[in-house]
Amino acid sequence: MNWLIKKAHVVDPKNKVDATLDVAIKNGIIRELRKDIETPNGETIDGNGLYLFPGLIDLHVHFREPGFEQKESILSGSRAALKGGFVAAVTMPNTQPPCDHQSVIDNIIRKANEVPFYLFPAATLTKGREGKELSEMADLKKAGAWAVTDDGTWVSDALLMRRAMEYASMLDLLVISHAEDHRLAGGGVMNEGVMSTRLGLKGIPAASEVVAVSRDVILAELTGARLHVTHVSAKGTVEQIRLAKQKKISVTADATPHHFSLTDELCAAYDTNFKMMPPLRTEEDRLAICEGIKDGTIDAIATDHAPHTAEEKMAEFQDAPPGVIGLETALGVTLTELYHKGVLSLSQVVNKLSREPAKILKLPSGFGEIRVGTEANLVLVDVHEEWTVKKEDFVSKSNNSCFIGKTLKGKAVATISRGTLWQKQF
Amino acid sequence: MSILWKRKDLVGLKDLEAEEIQLVLDTAKSLQEISLRPVKKVPTLRGRTVANLFFEPSTRTRVSFELAEKRLSADAINFTSAGSSTVKGETLKDTVRNIESLKVDLIVMRHPASGAPHRLAESLPISVVNAGDGINEHPTQALLDMFTIREKKGHLAGIKVAFVGDIVHSRVARSNIWGLTKMGAEVTLCAPKTLLPAQVEALGVRATSNLEEAIHEADVINLLRIQMERQSESYFPSIREYANNYQINRDVLKHAKPDVLIMHPGPVNRGIELSSDVMDSPYSVILDQVTNGLAVRMAVLYLLSGVRNRAAKKASVHS
Numbered sequence: 001m002n003w004l005i006k007k008a009h010v011v012d013p014k015n016k017v018d019a020t021l022d023v024a025i026k027n028g029i030i031r032e033l034r035k036d037i038e039t040p041n042g043e044t045i046d047g048n049g050l051y052l053f054p055g056l057i058d059l060h061v062h063f064r065e066p067g068f069e070q071k072e073s074i075l076s077g078s079r080a081a082l083k084g085g086f087v088a089a090v091t092m093p094n095t096q097p098p099c100d101h102q103s104v105i106d107n108i109i110r111k112a113n114e115v116p117f118y119l120f121p122a123a124t125l126t127k128g129r130e131g132k133e134l135s136e137m138a139d140l141k142k143a144g145a146w147a148v149t150d151d152g153t154w155v156s157d158a159l160l161m162r163r164a165m166e167y168a169s170m171l172d173l174l175v176i177s178h179a180e181d182h183r184l185a186g187g188g189v190m191n192e193g194v195m196s197t198r199l200g201l202k203g204i205p206a207a208s209e210v211v212a213v214s215r216d217v218i219l220a221e222l223t224g225a226r227l228h229v230t231h232v233s234a235k236g237t238v239e240q241i242r243l244a245k246q247k248k249i250s251v252t253a254d255a256t257p258h259h260f261s262l263t264d265e266l267c268a269a270y271d272t273n274f275k276m277m278p279p280l281r282t283e284e285d286r287l288a289i290c291e292g293i294k295d296g297t298i299d300a301i302a303t304d305h306a307p308h309t310a311e312e313k314m315a316e317f318q319d320a321p322p323g324v325i326g327l328e329t330a331l332g333v334t335l336t337e338l339y340h341k342g343v344l345s346l347s348q349v350v351n352k353l354s355r356e357p358a359k360i361l362k363l364p365s366g367f368g369e370i371r372v373g374t375e376a377n378l379v380l381v382d383v384h385e386e387w388t389v390k391k392e393d394f395v396s397k398s399n400n401s402c403f404i405g406k407t408l409k410g411k412a413v414a415t416i417s418r419g420t421l422w423q424k425q426f
Numbered sequence: 427m428s429i430l431w432k433r434k435d436l437v438g439l440k441d442l443e444a445e446e447i448q449l450v451l452d453t454a455k456s457l458q459e460i461s462l463r464p465v466k467k468v469p470t471l472r473g474r475t476v477a478n479l480f481f482e483p484s485t486r487t488r489v490s491f492e493l494a495e496k497r498l499s500a501d502a503i504n505f506t507s508a509g510s511s512t513v514k515g516e517t518l519k520d521t522v523r524n525i526e527s528l529k530v531d532l533i534v535m536r537h538p539a540s541g542a543p544h545r546l547a548e549s550l551p552i553s554v555v556n557a558g559d560g561i562n563e564h565p566t567q568a569l570l571d572m573f574t575i576r577e578k579k580g581h582l583a584g585i586k587v588a589f590v591g592d593i594v595h596s597r598v599a600r601s602n603i604w605g606l607t608k609m610g611a612e613v614t615l616c617a618p619k620t621l622l623p624a625q626v627e628a629l630g631v632r633a634t635s636n637l638e639e640a641i642h643e644a645d646v647i648n649l650l651r652i653q654m655e656r657q658s659e660s661y662f663p664s665i666r667e668y669a670n671n672y673q674i675n676r677d678v679l680k681h682a683k684p685d686v687l688i689m690h691p692g693p694v695n696r697g698i699e700l701s702s703d704v705m706d707s708p709y710s711v712i713l714d715q716v717t718n719g720l721a722v723r724m725a726v727l728y729l730l731s732g733v734r735n736r737a738a739k740k741a742s743v744h745s
Binding site (some may be wrong): 045193194196197198199200201202203205269270311314315316317318319 | 440492518519537539540541544545548559560561562563597600623624625626629693695
């Protein structure tokens with residue numbers, strides 16, 4: 001199909017484009033990018049007053065398939081992502097069976113082809129995510145894995161982690177760390193501090209994350225592996241990563257919209273939509289994360305989109321599964337909390353949500369940028385539109401969002417993914 | 427009197443005003459003599475049904491509530507279930523809705539999850555009384571503790587209360603902290619550092635690991651039960667070492683005021699947190715606490731049913 005996007009403000013920091021331009025797409029490929037293109041055929045999209053970003057890329061999602069299709073499927077998760085302006089996502093391997101075998105990767109990639117969306121699956125670091133033996137990383141990479149991680153189950157065995165990182169670095173596979181020392185977390189269900197004491201809920205000290213990140217960073221230095229610390233939640237973690245980057249250790253990091261915009265005070269009503277791992281922490285942590293995002297210590301913004309059914313979230317706070325969905329609100333929250341509040345410029349927003357994720361994953365050209373001759377993966381954004389997050393509006397199978405009822409400023413209004421116009425909301 | 431009480435539920439002392447606590451204690455005082463009559467029963471809650479839902483084992487709290495209900499002529503039904511109902515695949519809300527469908531007027535609930543009664547109270551039109559939720563609150567226990575202190579010392583303002591024991595896992599301590607600080611009492615918490623909650627001083631209390639320092643000026647020492655399994659969870663090296671450092675006994679009481687009160691919510695581990703001789707001495711008001719618990723729970727049931735009365739009258743006026 002052919003489209004002409006007229007007079008959109010194109011923001012592409014990689015190619016240093018920040019101007020009002022026209023974009024001509026023919027047969028799904030970006031053919032021209034300049035002022036005043038006349039179109040011979042195809043649909044014209046009026047981009048006047050809108051911004052055009054490279055399609056967003058999420059480094060951390062749970063699409064729950066195979067095994068937990070009642071929460072989300074590859075199809076429903078991809079649709080939610082496309083609605084939120086994303087064109088690609090890294091799926092976490094904590095499925096059932098876990099993504100520790102090429103057949104699981106094959107299945108994920110095949111399913112993703114049913115919608116115009118890119119999935120870059122992360123495989124497990126150890127067999128069955130059991131933290132005992134290495135997964136068959138070379139095979140998994142051949143099958144299509146872009147990263148390895150045991151996600152929610154941090155590899156506590158330091159020797160095994162050393163070997164895993166050495167092996168992964170040999171294959172140039174990204175190692176993602178959900179850094180939390182489970183013993184130190186002590187069975188907690190929210191951040192340890194004044195709020196956990198006030199609410200009578202067991203706390204998880206921020207130290208459980210900082211200790212784990214510190215070890216992983218030291219092992220990255222030892223092994224030369226590409227380490228990516230996901231969903232940074234604590235001030236101490238930001239400090240450890242900043243230090244590691246100063247020492248030129250190959251470490252990158254992301255933070256979620258909920259961690260840079262919310263705090264543990266929101267657990268006060270025992271609402272399970274504020275229960276996640278890592279937990280919401282204090283205002284001091286939140287500010288440190290914003291600072292880390294601003295100064296580049298935190299490279300990217302990722303959602304940790306973690307759908308759970310309403311029935312599961314009906315359980316008591318201590319018993320409910322942790323996690324919140326985020327794909328449909330990520331751009332809105334980022335624009336509201338970081339752009340409109342002056343923390344980031346629009347170019348920096350594009351860096352955090354598209355360019356840096358593409359770089360961290362080592363994706364081919366065309367991702368994280370708007371380049372003539374590559375497939376169109378783009379999002380049109382209205383940065384001024386105000387909208388209220390409503391439970392019934394989610395495309396995801398689940399609606400466990402911590403932003404329900406919030407008014408956000410900024411929204412993806414059209415997504416072009418894999419060269420196809422997926423949605424247009426204006 | 428009940429006209430001052432406006433809450434549908436009693437889920438914790440955290441949200442209560444000092445005047446409301448005062449009202450419960452005064453109401454309990456006026457109801458105390460019922461239990462001294464030859465016929466220990468008044469018709470106040472006749473025709474009302476109370477459901478006692480215990481999702482965690484309890485003897486004394488359950489018996490105390492049941493008796494309070496009987497003294498006020500309410501009909502009581504009991505539902506006990508080990509562990510949370512979600513284990514059986516039914517949500518707590520559904521379990522309680524089933525019971526509500528039997529036209530119950532008030533629910534008394536103990537639950538292993540902190541916050542369970544708070545969420546239930548929000549979603550139900552009937553009154554909910556928290557009989558202990560996880561490690562969060564046990565409001566009627568704190569109210570009966572305060573009632574006992576007031577009875578023995580005449581007032582609460584300025585009274586120094588030391589809590590000694592497993593503070594971090596104690597819902598009794600948390601409710602007492604909220605209640606006592608609102609009533610102007612001074613609270614000191616004493617435990618090995620491993621058994622003190624994070625940043626607990628932010629709640630307006632003093633925390634120490636030195637027993638002598640904690641009890642030196644105390645008017646009341648309220649002891650908390652030490653669970654044997656905390657040793658295997660590395661909270662302290664041994665029961666022996668705990669008792670050596672934190673047991674209240676005759677020797678330790680030499681450092682305390684001569685008229686200090688010894689309290690304990692029970693059940694007591696004799697010879698661990700409290701020596702037998704002190705437990706059976708005049709310092710101890712542990713059995714008075716049990717007696718007062720009855721009056722306090724009667725007061726809570728009475729006040730909450732008053733709110734329901736007015737709501738019903740209002741509804742009938744408008745219908």
